[in-house]
Amino acid sequence: MPLQSQTWSNLRQLLSELPRRRLRLLVFVLLASLLQGLVDVFLVALLARLVGLIAGARVEDYLPGIRVFGGGLLDQSSWLVGLLIAAFWLASMIRFGVSLMQSLLCADVWNDFVNKVYGNLVCQKYDFFVRQRTANLSEKFNRILNGISTGVISPLLLIAGNLVSVVVLLVGVVAVLGLKALAMFALILFAYVLASKVVTPYLRLASKQRIRYSRRINLLLMESLRSMREVQLYAAEKYFISRFSRDGLIAKRYDRIDRLLPDVPRLVIEPAAITVLFLVGLVPALTMGDAEAVRSAIPSLAAVLVGMLRISAPLQAMFRSVNRLRGGLPQIEDALELLSLKPVRYLIDSPGVPTPEGVMPRRFIQLKDVSFSYAPDAKQVIQGVNLTVPIGSRIALVGRTGSGKSTLAHLMLGLFQPTSGELLLDGIAVTDQEVPAWQANCAFVPQSIRLIDGSIRDNVAFGCDPEDVDDDLVWGALEAAQFDDYVSGMNYGLYTLIGENGIKLSGGQRQRLSLARAFFRGAKLLVLDEATSALDNKTENNVMQALDIVGRRCTTVVIAHRLSTVKKCDLIYEVEAGRIVHSGDFDSLCASSSSFRDMALIEEG
Template sequence: MAHQPGLGLRSETAVQLWQLLNFLPPRRLRGFLVLLLVASFVGLIDVVFLGLLARLVGTLSGAKLPNSLPQIWVFGGGRADQAIWVASILIALVWLSNGLRFLLASMQAFLSAQIWSDYGNRIYANILYQPLEYFQGQKTSNLLGRLNLILNQISDRIVLPLLTFLSSIISAGVLTVGIVFVIGSSALLVFGALFGAYALLSALVTPRLRLASKQKIRLSVNINKVIMESIASARDLQLYGAESYFLEKFSDIGARGKRYDRLARLLPEIPRFVIEPAGITILLAVCLFPALADGGRESLQQSVPTIAALVFAALKLSTPLQAIFRSVNRFRGGLPEISDALLLLALPPQRMLQSQARVPSRAGVMPRNSIKLDKVWYRYPHAEDWVIRGIDLVVPVGSRVALVGRTGGGKTTAAHLLLGLYQPQQGCISLDGIPLEESELSAWQGCCAMVPQQIMLLDASIRENVAFGIDPNSIRDNAVWEALESAQLSEFVSELPYGLYTMIGENGLRLSGGQRQRLALARAFYKKADVLVLDEATSALDNKTESEVMDALELIARRCTTIVIAHRLSTIKNCDRIYEFEGGVVKAYGNYQQLQERSSSFRELVSRANG
């Protein structure tokens, strides 16, 4: 498949298409072959049908009929016998042909759906196997936001048009070769003219269709952007009275988009409206006018079967030719998505999963004495500035450690490094003095939990949110209630009409900020993690609730190591060790009292807090 001249594509596109098909499992490629086989049968039946139709028309018109099938008696019998038998066979062939066409359409739809699943499952698995850094790049965010669009475009504008193109080209090719073989040079002339007209129209229409499709997609993206911006800004929209601004913007983009949409729908229909009358004109010019020019009744009578067969053949051919034209243009419309799809399909897994056999158990990697960042340097992918600069940080197992400092100092990044979510460019994470190996990373993360500043909740029940990522049939309700109790949320949940089964809406829309934060805490408690990171995890709680949650954490801290990132002094006061960050380095560390003595900036923080 080095090139596809029928598609008029560059070799680069053909190579990309070949690469795309290579990601399919062998059973899908076998499905392609079966599809082509059925398409060839459709073309073959059409050839037989047209030959018999010519015979029937000749029989009824009184033309001389050579006994081309002498072994079948009815074709050598009387005209009445021939007409009856040929008509009966034609009826059977019509039903068989349309049955096969329905089968062909069903196979195309089935194969397209299966291929969407093949690509979708592979891409989604590849994405989930990536490290956290992969999801935080701007280019990646845009790509992931378009993931479903890419898959649908590949299915609707690459795979399905390709299936349609191949099956149509096979059935049209078999029909053309068969008719030319049966009828001769006149058929070759007619069909050559038809194909030439299609090629000419394609060359004229395609650039305009491509432009209309591009503009349609661009304006569709813009209109979605307007909708999302207006919904996300609903509060400001009402306070500023900006409804008319967004309405006008929506109306203007929508009107322009529909103009291009109208063109994108109309242009593919042009060949059908031009080719049908052109085909009849060519047919009459090639077959009928020469017979009329001879002036003899017999000559005219003899041309009737040929004209009938060619007219019907032209009508039969118009359907696959139109399908070929449509599929080529739809295919071209999907070409921009091939590169992105190949990028995602070829994405190599970057980490092992906790469920994989080669990954050790949680107990096998959990340290007994310390977790350490050892001379660690880190910067984000494609960034020049270091976020973490050669820090040494020790977290004794079973202790509570706080990370404090100004925003942007590197606290959250250091926590991500401790959890193995980021990989340092220099230095290492060590457990009990032994560097953490890549094969142990998933097991180590299985020991950890984190409650971040930006909480993401599922559009599901409270029960499923607490037992995150666990099959609903495997959730232990007693453990869910224990986790909710520790997060000071059990009383609220017990008063809800549906209790644990209450749906919380998209990202916890039906909960207050404090309730969402406590639900995220309950999720971490349910996991019974050995290491718990709280990144401003109590910032949305009032003082009383924060005190209750911290009391619960005191109990939990007896069986887990806690790392707290916080600005509230009440949260860090009882920590065993506090690290103060500034500019990506550890400026000072010690317990609360020691840090006041060692760091002027920490003393200033305490002074401001005490007012």
């Protein structure tokens, strides 16, 4: 079938992503599985010989060297019992070793895939993350972490290892005991495959439904926890509890079926195998009343019985692994999508990337004839913009919501690449190789702040090794952001934990912490996107005074709706529908732009 062909093609492609050293280790695991099968064959042969001796039956010596057990019954039995005990211990140790190697190999493969995917993700350009839904990326990444490791790689290793052991054991037992054993094993395997075929459709349905409802539960959990304020205000607790309970009950029901069905073939086959074994191997002799034939059959029956028990566990493991693999195969396409991502963004330490000082302009930053759209077939949100920012100046971007102010800031920061036009530094176009060096000179304080679940110190010195952080610089940044007094009053000072995304702080405190992060960076270009919108007038005034001191050491771009924030700016650009419609200082814009004048009048009340 084409689907199957595509699935196996995807599987081969996934395995091709593995380093060669992992494939060498896989070969070693298979060789260990081969040894495990050989030891099991040796066990069966020894047991057949021992039972034959005890029963007084003549056993054909199919294995070379079997005649070393000379002497009387007691001598031979003593040798065989000793060897059997040693062989059982050896088989258990080898089985443990194979399982350990499989687990280690699976963990190494997990680490290889995860590191590669994460490395590929962080080396994508920023517009990649704008186009993608973060929840989708996170969900796919978690699927790489868990699904591919436990649903594809681990089952493959188990199938390969157990298949080698089963084949070696079957061939060995048939070689020792002859065609009668082959016929019995063939019947048992046929019955096992038949039972598996009957169970598999129900197992597949249960697995699919379990995954479906588990995803619904996870989505419901995330949505309700993220919206807890609204849940409580709208008294929606019962609604979410009811949905969670209902979906959880259904998921648990399918989970029970998913766990039970893989054991059904074994529960059916083991008694069926015993029935076949005695019907074929013992009943004919019993019906004929031939005591010698009964004694002769006992060693073979014992050997086949032990062989069946030794094969039963690997077969069951293979059946479980095949079904886990079937459940994991659909996830391969998403895994390959992330694994196939190529790093397209230079890092600051990539070869050929200049120093931040080497690209820092001395005269101006310029957007020249810049247009931009979020997708090739999408409408242009920036259209033919020409914008110049003199070094050391403070400029402002004002305009209605959705006019393109933040997008222009992202273009200046090198986060977006223009659809047409150029970002120029002192008249020289910025190349992809120079973008990391340019961004090392920049800091950005967004309106929608993202803080890490750590301490005040961790957030101010974002991305820095804690051992390399100078606390004096952290306090200086907090002072500039008018946040030092509050932090010094905390029980643990800089080491106070702020919770997930700063949940333990107010909106204004989170904004000041974000400002401190920007000040700590010592950036040459500081972009403030509604960075003071959550501050009261007094605190905003204090922060702007700090900017007068700190900001004159850098170039500042302010995006604001409150015109009081931009009064002291050297130059103001008014943005409308992705275009610069007016520019000038505050007074000249009030005189020349009716829309700017209206905004000023509305704010003055």
